Every structure is written in C-alpha cells, then in structure tokens.
C-alpha cells in the first residue's frame with residue numbers, strides 16, 4: 150500500500166467541555182441528557198443531522214425488550230404517537246429528543262464527525278472533529294463513547310473483539326416503510342417465529358425460497374400512521390460496519406433487495422396488495438461491531454440467570470438473545486426466542502463501561518464489554534438508553550469529585566440514579 154504523509158498543521162480549538170458525548174444514538178442521547186441535567190457543561194457530537202441514531206435516522210419500528218425507569222421511560226411517554234407504547238414515530242422522536250437536550254442546556258454539534266483522539270499518555274484529553282467547518286479540536290474532562298462502533302475507544306487504543314469466535318457478526322439491514330396497506334386485513338410479524346399459512350405453504354418458508362438471499366425472513370411492524378408499515382427485511386451478511394467498503398457494498402445490496410421484497414409482500418400477504426415504498430433509512434442498520442475490553446465482560450449467564458451485581462448501574466432490563474443469523478436469513482442457531490424463559494430482569498455493572506488502561510473515557514451503548522451472545526440481548530434501544538443515563542451520571546460525578554469512575558462510592562451513584570427513577 151502507498152502512504153501519504155500528512156503534514157502537521159494548527160487546528161482551531163472550538164471549545165472545552167466537562168462531559169463530551171460522541172454519537173447521538175439512543176445511548177448518547179441518554180448520556181448527554183443526564184450529564185446536562187446534572188449541571189455539567191456537556192456537548193454531543195453527531196455525524197448525521199438528527200439526534201437518535203438507529204432510532205430516528207435508521208427509521209426504527211419499535212422499542213424492544215423491557216426496560217423500566219430512567220430516561221427511557223420518560224422519552225417513551227413524551228414521544229408516544231399512538232395507543233401502543235412500543236411503536237415509534239421516528240419523525241416525532243427526532244423533534245422530542247432534540248428539544249429535551251436543548252432544555253438540559255446540552256451543546257449540540259450535528260453534522261460533525263469524530264476523527265481522532267487527543268491523548269496525554271494514557272489519558273484522553275479531547276478529540277479532533279471533521280465537518281463543513283474543517284478540522285477542529287474539542288477538549289473535555291470525560292468522554293462517553295456512544296458511537297455504536299466505539300470509534301473513539303478504538304483510536305484511543307482500547308482492545309476490542311468483533312462478532313463471535315470466528316469474527317462473524319450479525320447481518321446489516323436498511324429499514325424501510327411501505328404505505329397503502331389495508332390495516333383492517335394486514336397481518337404483522339414481530340419475530341422470526343411468527344408466520345401464517347398461505348396456499349403456497351408456510352409464509353416464512355416461502356420467504357426463504359422466493360426472497361433474494363440472504364434476505365428471506367418476514368418482519369413487519371405497524372406504525373403510528375394510517376396504512377404505513379415498517380419492514381425489517383433487507384439482510385446482508387459477511388460485512389463489517391467498521392469497514393467503509395463493506396458499508397457501501399451492504400448499502401447497495403439492501404437497496405437491490407427492496408423492490409423484490411415489496412413484490413413479495415404484494416403477492417403473498419393479505420392487506421399488502423397495493424403497498425408501495427415511501428421511505429428508507431439514510432443510515433444502514435449495523436447490529437454489531439466492536440465490543441471493548443473493560444474491567445468486566447457481561448456474559449450470557451449473567452443475563453439468563455438475571456444476575457444482580459453490587460456495582461449495577463443499569464437495572465430492570467429484560468430481553469431474550471436476539472441473535473440474527475450470521476450466515477443467512479432468520480434466527481441464528483445460538484439465538485433464543487421461545488427457549489428463553491427468564492422473566493426476572495438483569496443488571497449491568499459499572500465495570501463493563503470502564504476501559505482498563507485509558508483514563509477519561511467511558512464506553513456506552515452497544516460497544517460496552519460483553520460477549521457476542523450477551524450483546525444480542527443488551528443492544529436494544531431501551532436498555533442502551535438507560536446505559537447512557539447511567540454513564541451521564543457517572544461522568545458528571547467523576548468530574549465533580551475529580552475521581553476515576555471506579556473510585557466513586559457506588560452508594561452515591563445508586564442514590565443519584567434513584568433520584569432519576571432508576572432503582573433495583
């Protein structure tokens with residue numbers, strides 16, 4: 150490979166904040182909001198033009214799993230757009246999330262990409278961003294990496310794993326919406342095991358035969374708008390969300406699948422005969438990439454045995470192992486829907502968020518320390534939003550007290566979380 154040596158140059162310093170949140174998805178939103186509400190000077194940096202990540206720019210269908218308390222419950226109520234409390238209207242969500250951050254005094258930097266870290270030995274002091282305004286530096290006391298892929302932690306040199314043991318990661322999907330659905334007759338398919346009988350056979354089996362592989366499963370969710378249904382049906386495997394070539398390949402493959410999927414819906418599913426495409430996500434949905442090394446790695450037993458950690462910071466979380474097939478359509482052999490029987494909630498300890506050697510940095514959202522299988526459960530939006538809620542609290546207390554996150558008295562963290570409606 151040929152290399153170009155970039156000459157050094159002066160970069161304007163655009164600010165200095167106490168808490169810097171990079172990534173404005175559900176986890177970053179929770180983190181920035183709680184830190185801002187605790188009175189810390191907080192900034193959120195986001196590549197796209199909207200707050201919300203996969204929830205909004207990714208035009209997501211619904212909140213999955215169970216999560217009680219905290220910012221998640223508050224947002225779900227404020228952004229609710231119909232009778233169902235699960236169904237999301239991403240357009241309403243964009244407005245509500247932005248307004249809540251503004252009310253908390255958070256500095257909002259949209260259309261801004263994280264580019265590099267500013268380190269002093271093993272301590273993260275700030276970042277360099279790239280935007281229409283050029284390269285800029287921002288200093289901070291504590292940074293919460295909420296980029297999903299953990300772009301900041303990777304640049305800071307925190308070791309990570311990707312996917313299962315052979316590196317295989319969950320597939321990518323571009324969500325899309327169809328209108329013109331006859332809602333009185335339409336059926337919805339919330340999971341891979343939901344199906345119906347067709348004259349041609351079982352719907353999910355017909356899907357495997359007729360849809361362009363590796364698409365092949367039928368997942369269709371009602372929206373809050375009349376005649377509009379959200380589809381989670383495009384599917385691309387063997388791609389890595391931290392590799393731009395792979396992202397482009399996946400984007401093209403998903404878009405090629407959409408018209409075939411719509412023809413399939415019209416042909417086979419009652420109520421969808423006259424459906425047509427009205428929207429698709431500007432951001433391809435990446436389910437899984439880097440999971441970083443921290444002081445503790447959450448594993449599947451911690452979830453299936455509903456473990457309660459002494460240093461819990463996320464509580465009352467419940468979800469099965471939603472492992473999409475790494476090698477094709479449908480549920481992975483290691484995934485568990487109906488076989489998952491635990492109905493008690495699990496907790497996530499603070500140690501999963503704190504990288505071992507690097508100071509001034511917290512992990513957050515789907516990039517925290519966990520196994521491939523555990524990740525398939527804790528990655529859902531309600532749970533990662535309350536991870537963010539907790540990380541905002543921890544970062545604010547760390548700055549206030551001038552202490553490393555693991556040196557803060559855990560009882561004081563619990564007492565602050567309980568003021569924010571997060572208890573065991």
Ligand SMILES: Cc1cc2nc3c(=O)[nH]c(=O)nc-3n(C[C@H](O)[C@H](O)[C@H](O)COP(=O)(O)OP(=O)(O)OC[C@H]3O[C@@H](n4cnc5c(N)ncnc54)[C@H](O)[C@@H]3O)c2cc1C
Pocket residue numbers: 171172173174175176177194195196197201202203204209210211212213214261262263264295296297298300321322323324381433434435436513514515516528529530531533
């Ligand atoms: C296709 C798909 C379907 C899903 N379905 C559901 C569902 O129905 N219900 C549910 O609850 N969960 C669902 N999930 C899971 C859930 O959406 C994600 O796991 C969750 O959004 C992760 O939140 P996050 O904040 O960690 O990351 P993300 O939502 O990915 O947000 C990361 C944010 O960081 C920004 N960012 C990334 N890199 C940079 C950078 N270098 N500089 C600046 N900003 C950056 C991104 O633009 C993005 O806004 C789904 C996920 C996918 C992919």
